[in-house]
């Protein structure tokens with residue numbers, strides 16, 4: 001569990017990066033901090049592993065104040081994946097992944113074996129082990145970054161816009177893989193992003209930040225979409241522009257869900273049709289969506 005208790009951060013020079021931030025993150029939970037640039041996301045994240053110390057307030061891990069922990073040991077026990085992968089350019093992929101475990105005293109052979117397993121876990125070709133970061137694509141570099149973050153088998157994984165620098169298709173792939181990984185690994189993940197879609201995808205809960213680390217809303221993606229706390233949140237999630245509004249069009253006897261731009265997002269199945277109990281749409285609960293009377297099409301938002 002990670003706790004922020006009335007945390008404030010004023011940088012030398014007077015910037016008030018975080019005014020007064022309180023949050024509890026449960027063990028095994030993935031929390032996405034999302035907000036525009038400068039809203040204090042990186043500052044908050046770095047207070048967890050003491051790369052930044054709060055001006056006042058406390059940050060705890062499993063109830064223990066991080067201020068009382070040795071910063072070097074703390075940093076080695078918490079996985080950290082950053083935007084530009086942060087790889088050491090003059091070390092091979094394998095050596096980048098083994099750096100922290102070796103520093104922590106793992107025998108080199110064992111660390112390398114584990115690194116090869118991790119390369120497989122994050123979808124890296126074993127042949128890349130001897131390459132240098134500059135010889136990899138952006139997506140491959142980020143995969144190495146994730147493998148390195150996991151190398152010490154940390155309970156906590158901090159990810160600061162880890163997929164921000166790769167192209168949208170690769171980003172989508174990396175996001176999906178992280179979600180699959182998390183299903184098995186069940187780490188406590190703090191994931192920073194300025195991309196609300198990414199936050200909704202990765203976060204069990206999403207924390208929407210205004211400048212100064214002010215919490216605009218905390219909730220599951222469903223809760224935030226269903227009930228944006230204020231105009232700021234509505235605007236951030238695109239609710240005010242109808243971006244999140246989906247509607248249903250009837251095509252060849254099937255209900256196709258269409259987004260605000262008229263693009264098909266998928267085919268609507270009732271719960272009953274999907275074999276998961278009764279339809280919650282006011283229909284008779286028959287298993288086929290084909291028996292909805294035409295003209296009786298549900299409208300409004302639906303979730304994927």
Ligand SMILES: Nc1ncnc2c1ncn2[C@@H]1O[C@H](COP(=O)(O)OP(=O)(O)O)[C@@H](O)[C@H]1O
Nearest residue numbers: 011012015017036037038039040041042043044
């Ligand atoms: N080391 C620093 N010294 C002074 N100001 C900083 C420092 N790091 C961040 N800031 C300022 O604190 C605010 C929050 O920054 P940051 O936490 O990096 O935001 P985000 O990650 O949300 O973009 C910004 O105004 C930024 O300029």
Ligand SMILES: [Mg+2]
Nearest residue numbers: 041042043160
């Ligand atoms: Mg940042």
